[in-house]
Amino acid sequence: MKYSKSIDKKWQKFWEDTGLFKVDEKKRDKQKYYSLVMFPYPSSELHVGHARNYIIGDAVARYKIMQGFYVLSPMGWDAFGLPAENQAIKKGIPPKEWTFRNISRITEQLKSWGIGYDWNREIATCHPDYYRWTQWIFLKLYQKGLAYKSKAAVNFCPSCQTVLANEQVIQGKCERCSTEVVQKNLSQWFFKITDYAQRLLEDINLLEEWPERVKTMQKNWIGRSEGVEIDFSVDNSDIKIRCFTTRVDTIFGATFLAMSCEHSLVKDLIKDAGNKQQITEFIDRVNNQPKSARLLEGFEKEGMFTGKYAVNPMTKEKIPIWICNYVLTEYGTGAIMCVPAHDKRDWEFAKKYNIPIKTVIARPGRENEVKDAVFEEEGILVNSGNFSGLLSGEAKNKIAEYMEKNNIGKRKTNYRLRDWLISRQRYWGVPIPVVYCSKCGIVPVKEEDLPVLLPENVEFRPVGQSPLADVEEFVNTTCPKCGGKARREIDTMDTFVDSSWYFLRYISPRDKNRIFNSDDVNYWLPVDQYIGGVEHAILHLMYARFFNKFLYDLGLINFKEPFKRLFTQGMIVKDGAKMSKSKGNVVAPDYIIENYGVDTMRLYILFIGPPDKDAEWNDEGLRGAYRFINRVLRLISMVKNIDSQDVPPEYSYNKDEKRLLSKTHSVIKEVSYDLEGNFQFNTAISSIMELVNEMYKFVQNPQIEIHSAVLTEAAETVLRLLAPFTPHISEEAWQELGHKESIFLSGWPKYNLEFIKQDTIEIAVIINGKVRRHLKIEAGWPQEKVEEAVLADSKVKAYLQGKPFKKVIYVPGKLINIVL
């Protein structure tokens, strides 16, 4: 028997006909397992890099099915988005048509790879039955005050002609097209994710089975920092400037104040300044600098003195107020107190503009040392009035207390996380369900009027506004409140909104009356295993957690976190680069399947390396997988011809049988361990290879007497262990061996420790840390007996030369170490 593609189709049909992956939520006699792979954006057809994702997910689902779990494995489409619209503009294909064309092609691909899903639960976020509930969530957020419209400086991509979320701006550039992002003051919709900042941070602790690196990225992104907000009064003025600092212990060293150019108080401050003209010019210049320039190394700190002074509330000294290009508007209060002696940036600035530098923190034990350098660490306070002599940590508390008592400042926790900007000036997305009424203002659409349908026949023009603006029937509506004339919101939602809750809709995909059935959702969720690319570590995973918590607060679900276990797989690269059409290094699966069969591709992709690491594609490696599969099939053909009989009750196994039994069972143990841990498919497969190699030795040597039952058990074990990885050939060979039922119903093999144990074992004899001999001993021997045998060995004697030894360490079954 040789592996050919005809095997693939046969079994794919079989699984479909027998409903291996169909799940009926009413049958609940088994333990559930929800296996979820991040749903794809249907843009182009999939290559082997994408395939890794789905193959891993499928291997997990099939493994869990074999273990007897009741496995839910659904698939759907993240179907709204910019590429569809860009295609429409470029080629005139309606986004919907383009999207569904891609969906059917990818579906065909996934099916041809033998990836098992419950296709009855398929969803697409662009379908009104789905986005109706996305809009519903929007309304709920709006009701709770968590969706709001606000004018703010936002990131705008001139190429995509839309605003972007903070998270979608990478190094000052658009995540999608790398165009320089500009700042615009626009009125936009936001979700108040910052209300959940603390919970999103705290509950990371509940995510025990998430990769550490993803958790760290989320923590950093939320960016909690504790400090004090201090009100600085301005000399000869009523104005107070609020600053945030995490280093209130350095306040006695604050020698100037710095404000960002966009700070709302700047106008008032410079009202009667002599150099007002100059300052305004400076502000304009800074505001026109591209954001990415700020990030460049050596970006020069610049500023203008406002002519005004603030009062340091602790020293009562007058300190100059500056406007600076290095103060962020968006973080904290947009104004900071500057301590040049203990902050590198302030130091740089003070040196440049000759602002006094005052040391107030010293390294403990070196309080009197004077150094012309920044000291950013914590230490002991000096020159700090009553607080001198305290350590930074203690001083922070004491000073904060003092400030609170005297109404100077207040403790404050700040987060780096910003509210989520969700409106997009694009067409192919979920319409935001609100209307603008000249009388009532912003009015949400009534729940019963959902969905607000996205019009389909629209004209595409690449302008800074959604084509929806021109669709009169859409835009003109009536106010749900007063019944008067009103206009619909023409912005659509960020597609990350769509994907923030899709894993819940899989449970009740066709429910017309509610977002989902809470009972069913509480049964299936949280997702037991979530699999996807690490590129979603911040965006998608943070938003999904936020939505989950919101729905939890609504009482719709009873779990705080949606994904119990997360696995982020690595990329498959070719010639050291990510596969992409433009680079021309895409490995297409079709050719592989045609020539080597699907299981070859599946096996190779799982064997290519640790699944969480990037891996380099290698055609020779693929051929190795093909070789192995055929090696297995040949082995099965040989075993098949042996007339298999049961082992008699009192049968005593011979030496060879014991050896094969031991190998068989220890491989079961290893593979099971590898799959339970962090999905070590590569080592799991290598263990199975070892068993196959071992079996070849038995089958090919006519000298060896071996009971057919032992050989059959080994062969069946190989197939069952391989089944999650290479399901097609496993089913085929399983049938060859005379089984009528699917291999996936045969259960996961169990190992017996009694068989793994061997009578004679080989131990290493180590003399002074060097391996000198390998000796066979009986497994049950006590240390004395082993020592005796080792010391009696002539080679060992030669090494020892009768010298006395200090110590003997015996590690049972492994080694004996003699120290001279």
Place this chain on the structure above:
RNA sequence: GCGGAAGUGGCGGAAUGGCAGACGCGUUAGGUUCAGGACCUAAUAGGAACAAUCCUGUGUGGGUUCAAAUCCCACCUUCCGCACCA
């Protein structure tokens, strides 16, 4: 700068503190074959001997230990994420 991951043969990569290099690719030799391919068997870290053996080896330098790729300290390099966050 902060945070994370990693550094092992020609290559991908294995090793609960216990025999470094499993398994695979590649390479070499032999078998089989009309031939090629495919397949089977064996060898394959480096060096000296070319046999049985010995020496050196997991980024660098120290340390702990009977025993370190693994633990500790210092450093180097690479990749990834965040980055003027006060």
